[in-house]
Amino acid sequence: MALTKKPVNGMRDILPREMEIRDYVTGVIKDTYRRFGFTPMETPCMEHIENLSSKQGGENEKLIFKVLKRGEKLRLEEAKAEEDVVDFGMRYDLTVPLCRYYAAHANELPNPFKALQMGSVWRADRPQRGRYRQFTQCDIDIIGEPSNLAEIELILATTATLGQLGFRGFEIRINERRILKNMARFAGFAEEDDDSVFITLDKMDKIGADGVRDELLAQGFDAGAVDAYLSLFSGLSGRGDVALGMEFLEKTLKDALDRDAADNLREIAAAVDAAKEADFTLVFDPTLVRGMSYYTGTIFEIAIPEFGGSCGGGGRYDEMIGKFTGRPLPACGFSIGFERIILLLTEQDFAIPQQPQKVAYLVEKNYPADGLAQVMESAAKERRSGKQVLVVRMNKNKKFQKEQLRQQGYEEFVEIYDQSGSDA
Amino acid sequence: MALTKKPVNGMRDILPREMEIRDYVTGVIKDTYRRFGFTPMETPCMEHIENLSSKQGGENEKLIFKVLKRGEKLRLEEAKAEEDVVDFGMRYDLTVPLCRYYAAHANELPNPFKALQMGSVWRADRPQRGRYRQFTQCDIDIIGEPSNLAEIELILATTATLGQLGFRGFEIRINERRILKNMARFAGFAEEDDDSVFITLDKMDKIGADGVRDELLAQGFDAGAVDAYLSLFSGLSGRGDVALGMEFLEKTLKDALDRDAADNLREIAAAVDAAKEADFTLVFDPTLVRGMSYYTGTIFEIAIPEFGGSCGGGGRYDEMIGKFTGRPLPACGFSIGFERIILLLTEQDFAIPQQPQKVAYLVEKNYPADGLAQVMESAAKERRSGKQVLVVRMNKNKKFQKEQLRQQGYEEFVEIYDQSGSDA
Numbered sequence: 001m002a003l004t005k006k007p008v009n010g011m012r013d014i015l016p017r018e019m020e021i022r023d024y025v026t027g028v029i030k031d032t033y034r035r036f037g038f039t040p041m042e043t044p045c046m047e048h049i050e051n052l053s054s055k056q057g058g059e060n061e062k063l064i065f066k067v068l069k070r071g072e073k074l075r076l077e078e079a080k081a082e083e084d085v086v087d088f089g090m091r092y093d094l095t096v097p098l099c100r101y102y103a104a105h106a107n108e109l110p111n112p113f114k115a116l117q118m119g120s121v122w123r124a125d126r127p128q129r130g131r132y133r134q135f136t137q138c139d140i141d142i143i144g145e146p147s148n149l150a151e152i153e154l155i156l157a158t159t160a161t162l163g164q165l166g167f168r169g170f171e172i173r174i175n176e177r178r179i180l181k182n183m184a185r186f187a188g189f190a191e192e193d194d195d196s197v198f199i200t201l202d203k204m205d206k207i208g209a210d211g212v213r214d215e216l217l218a219q220g221f222d223a224g225a226v227d228a229y230l231s232l233f234s235g236l237s238g239r240g241d242v243a244l245g246m247e248f249l250e251k252t253l254k255d256a257l258d259r260d261a262a263d264n265l266r267e268i269a270a271a272v273d274a275a276k277e278a279d280f281t282l283v284f285d286p287t288l289v290r291g292m293s294y295y296t297g298t299i300f301e302i303a304i305p306e307f308g309g310s311c312g313g314g315g316r317y318d319e320m321i322g323k324f325t326g327r328p329l330p331a332c333g334f335s336i337g338f339e340r341i342i343l344l345l346t347e348q349d350f351a352i353p354q355q356p357q358k359v360a361y362l363v364e365k366n367y368p369a370d371g372l373a374q375v376m377e378s379a380a381k382e383r384r385s386g387k388q389v390l391v392v393r394m395n396k397n398k399k400f401q402k403e404q405l406r407q408q409g410y411e412e413f414v415e416i417y418d419q420s421g422s423d424a
Numbered sequence: 425m426a427l428t429k430k431p432v433n434g435m436r437d438i439l440p441r442e443m444e445i446r447d448y449v450t451g452v453i454k455d456t457y458r459r460f461g462f463t464p465m466e467t468p469c470m471e472h473i474e475n476l477s478s479k480q481g482g483e484n485e486k487l488i489f490k491v492l493k494r495g496e497k498l499r500l501e502e503a504k505a506e507e508d509v510v511d512f513g514m515r516y517d518l519t520v521p522l523c524r525y526y527a528a529h530a531n532e533l534p535n536p537f538k539a540l541q542m543g544s545v546w547r548a549d550r551p552q553r554g555r556y557r558q559f560t561q562c563d564i565d566i567i568g569e570p571s572n573l574a575e576i577e578l579i580l581a582t583t584a585t586l587g588q589l590g591f592r593g594f595e596i597r598i599n600e601r602r603i604l605k606n607m608a609r610f611a612g613f614a615e616e617d618d619d620s621v622f623i624t625l626d627k628m629d630k631i632g633a634d635g636v637r638d639e640l641l642a643q644g645f646d647a648g649a650v651d652a653y654l655s656l657f658s659g660l661s662g663r664g665d666v667a668l669g670m671e672f673l674e675k676t677l678k679d680a681l682d683r684d685a686a687d688n689l690r691e692i693a694a695a696v697d698a699a700k701e702a703d704f705t706l707v708f709d710p711t712l713v714r715g716m717s718y719y720t721g722t723i724f725e726i727a728i729p730e731f732g733g734s735c736g737g738g739g740r741y742d743e744m745i746g747k748f749t750g751r752p753l754p755a756c757g758f759s760i761g762f763e764r765i766i767l768l769l770t771e772q773d774f775a776i777p778q779q780p781q782k783v784a785y786l787v788e789k790n791y792p793a794d795g796l797a798q799v800m801e802s803a804a805k806e807r808r809s810g811k812q813v814l815v816v817r818m819n820k821n822k823k824f825q826k827e828q829l830r831q832q833g834y835e836e837f838v839e840i841y842d843q844s845g846s847d848a
Contacts, residue, residue, distance in 0.1 A: 003472075003474065003475050003478060003524065003527075003748050004472045004474065004475055004524070005524055005527045005528040006528060007467065007468050007471075007524075007528075008468060008470050008471060008472055008511075008512050011468035011470065012468065013465070013466070013467050013468070013525050013528065013529060014465060014466040014467075015465065015529065015532060015533075016463035016464060016465055016533070016534075019463070019464040019465055019466055020463070020464060022464075022466075023454060023464055027451070030447060034780070034812055035780065035807045035810070035811070035812050035813065036807065036812075036813070036814075037784075037812060037813060037814030037815070039440035039443070039444070039832075040440060040443040040444060040446075040447055041437070041438060041439065041440055041443055042437070042438040042443055042446075043431065043437050043438075044431050044432060044435035044436065044437070044558050045469065045544060045546075045558065046432050046435065046489075046546075046558070047431075047432060048427075048428045048432055050427065050428065051427050051428055054427060065470075065491050065492075065494075065512075066491065066492040066494075067489050067490065067491060067492070067514075068489075068490040068491070068492055068506065068509065068510055070489070070490075070548050074506075076503055076504075076505070076506065076509070079500055079503075080500075081500070082492065082498075082500065085492065085500070085509065086492055087432075088432050088489075090491075100427065100428070100429055100431075101437050103427070103429045104429040104430060104431075104437065105437060105439065108439060109439075109440070110440075110828065110829075110832055112816060112817075114814070120469060122469075122470075124494050134468050134469065134470070145816075145817070147793075147817065148793070149787070149796065149815065149816075149817065152796065152800060153815060156800065156804065160807070263793065267793040267794065267796060270794065270796075270797045271796045271797040271799075271800045272800075273797070274797035274798065274800060274801045275797065275800035275801045275803065275804040276804070277804055277807070277808055324427050356458070356459065360461075363573070369571075369572075369687065369691040370691065370694065372573065372576065372691060372694075372695045373694045373695040373697070373698035373699065374698065375695075376576060376580065376695045376696075376698060376699035377698045377699045379699065380580065380699040380700070380701055383459045383460065383584070383701070384701055386459070387459070388458055388459050388460075388461060389459065389460070389461060390460075390461030390538070391461070391573060391577060392536060392569075392573075393536075393569070393571065393573065404534065405534075408463075408534055
């Protein structure tokens with residue numbers, strides 16, 4: 001039987017070393033978020049294909065792994081299009097399932113509902129280095145809290161988790177969809193151009209102010225508007241402190257600034273700075289856009305110095321759940337880049353704290369079977385005391401065997417020989 | 425947008441209360457198995473469809489959720505059969521993926537490899553009460569250990585885990601494929617009839633000795649053989665102690681008994697009894713068959729008194745991995761019935777031990793935003809001390825809100841009012 005040994009294209013097996021780190025990180029995440037009152041929940045990995053194709057998923061809807069109908073429902077010979085042969089699909093994120101879950105169970109859930117979801121998602125992306133077609137997402141969401149208490153809790157909980165994992169000196173970049181729009185209006189861009197303007201603005205960290213200017217001009221935008229727009233960003237440079245940034249915008253934009261939006265960011269910054277337990281800086285980043293069009297207010301992103309690019313993010317999406325349930329419901333979420341964090345820790349040769357002491361018992365190959373009971377009893381004693389005890393047969397090449405065990409973290413060795421028989 | 429709120433047919437959402445129990449049980453399982461030197465590993469949820477259809481999966485191969493090909497590879501108009509439109513399938517167990525994983529990574533893995541796998545599997549079964557089409561399996565396997573050290577470790581680790589979860593007075597039923605065959609030979613059944621004889625024998629606990637007799641006779645087996653067979657089981661009744669059982673078989677079967685098989689069970693029993701940390705009994709059960717035809721030696725099953733039927737099981741399968749890798753490799757595994765354990769604990773209103781103290785802050789609705797920083801700071805202090813602190817807005821019906829929070833386990837309440845303004 002010749003079987004394929006490789007995992008399916010674009011997905012991967014996880015070896016014990018990485019798996020131990022993943023389990024540790026998962027534990028820290030669950031424990032820390034629980035301290036903040038988030039409750040775990042889970043949905044099936046498959047969803048009705050119509051739910052996944054509802055336009056809430058943006059580009060991800062093109063990347064769905066679809067599940068074939070079964071039994072009598074599958075009529076391959078009559079099929080004209082994919083819809084005819086498919087009923088379920090693999091989820092491409094945890095947000096669509098959360099909305100469905102909330103719609104189905106709202107009566108059984110606390111209000112507000114502080115949800116923690118960790119789970120695999122699937123995207124049929126073209127496979128590429130470091131990007132996989134099955135990966136873990138880790139989301140917290142607060143449904144039903146209209147005030148920025150939600151944002152504050154999400155940022156505090158997420159940064160506390162990162163701190164528990166040993167990250168220091170990172171940034172949470174924050175912005176407001178409303179301020180983003182205020183600035184575009186003030187500069188003179190029309191509202192219908194927001195999407196194209198923001199797509200270009202989003203590249204600021206890559207192509208710089210000049211690059212953004214060139215690209216906006218190339219798109220045919222009015223040079224006056226472009227210059228006015230860019231002068232706002234240069235005025236804000238060095239004003240990453242939220243209070244300073246808001247002060248500048250109040251003075252400059254005057255009535256064009258939504259005071260509620262500015263107050264929102266100020267309040268978040270004050271509370272986060274007062275209560276944070278991790279070592280990080282909250283930074284007002286007027287160029288932060290976040291791709292997903294469903295955000296309605298605050299948006300934020302994690303930037304870890306060791307890791308170029310975002311390591312997670314989120315924001316307020318007050319209209320999305322309403323689209324699913326039929327009645328509007330405020331919601332705000334924060335997603336940690338689980339796979340990126342694992343990658344960072346693995347590359348840093350991360351040592352898991354508070355590991356149990358590891359002992360290996362090497363039992364001589366021809367050790368009499370009736371003596372094994374005693375060996376196991378002694379191992380049991382050590383295991384009960386919390387030690388990790390491996391009981392294995394001694395190899396001919398004992399030295400090599402110990403070397404390998406040392407690589408797995410075993411530091412103490414007990415060699416067990418037969419002392420009863422004539423071989424002793 | 426009218427979306428389907430229900431999960432896909434036959435799968436289910438997991439509510440916070442159950443999810444907390446699942447997380448707790450998962451933690452206990454991972455911690456306990458680790459003490460026994462098992463290392464966690466993971467494979468993708470999808471496998472190549474050919475790997476899943478290799479006849480190793482028995483009846484489960486009829487229940488595969490199949491994944492549609494994507495892009496240019498999908499040629500629906502030319503498709504004649506399912507094979508033409510499908511390339512991947514959802515795994516229906518964790519054993520086939522383990523074999524593929526081991527074949528792919530043997531050089532990077534310890535020898536013997538003590539693997540712990542926990543993960544979802546999918547079976548397109550007809551939906552029925554208490555049986556779902558996505559469920560969690562929890563397997564430990566030892567690959568590369570030919571001696572019964574493997575069986576001993578698997579039984580000790582699994583029972584220690586059940587003990588840690590609070591189960592007492594349960595049984596591990598044990599048998600040997602070789603003894604099963606010895607008894608059939610001794611009674612006079614032909615080897616080619618083993619499958620039919622064992623399928624009937626497997627029903628002993630349901631239909632009794634008379635039922636087994638009737639069924640064997642109805643199948644046309646020789647009455648002399650049937651009676652000789654049944655007299656063995658009546659002779660063994662009351663000899664659940666492995667040593668007693670083996671003694672009886674040695675006296676009765678004489679040379680028809682495989683002495684290695686009898687010694688195997690005796691050695692396992694001696695070591696398990698000497699080293700066990702949980703409160704359970706190891707019982708020789710000559711009627712234990714275990715369905716999977718790939719078992720080659722020891723087989724075992726968990727029987728928990730509160731739960732009719734098996735709550736997990738396993739055995740030695742020395743030939744299966746060889747079929748995948750091309751060279752024979754001893755292997756032995758034990759699977760805990762994760763979903764059954766969760767069901768048992770949920771029904772018993774299981775209280776998770778060592779839960780953190782739960783405190784709820786109720787913040788008056790119109791509490792000034794600039795005072796929130798102080799509230800969050802105080803919550804942060806309690807959270808850092810390990811408490812679970814929920815910060816929520818106070819509802820109009822405070823009494824009802826507290827009642828609901830009490831149901832979620834919150835016992836301490838802090839009410840926070842605005843004392844600065846004219847409303848105070």
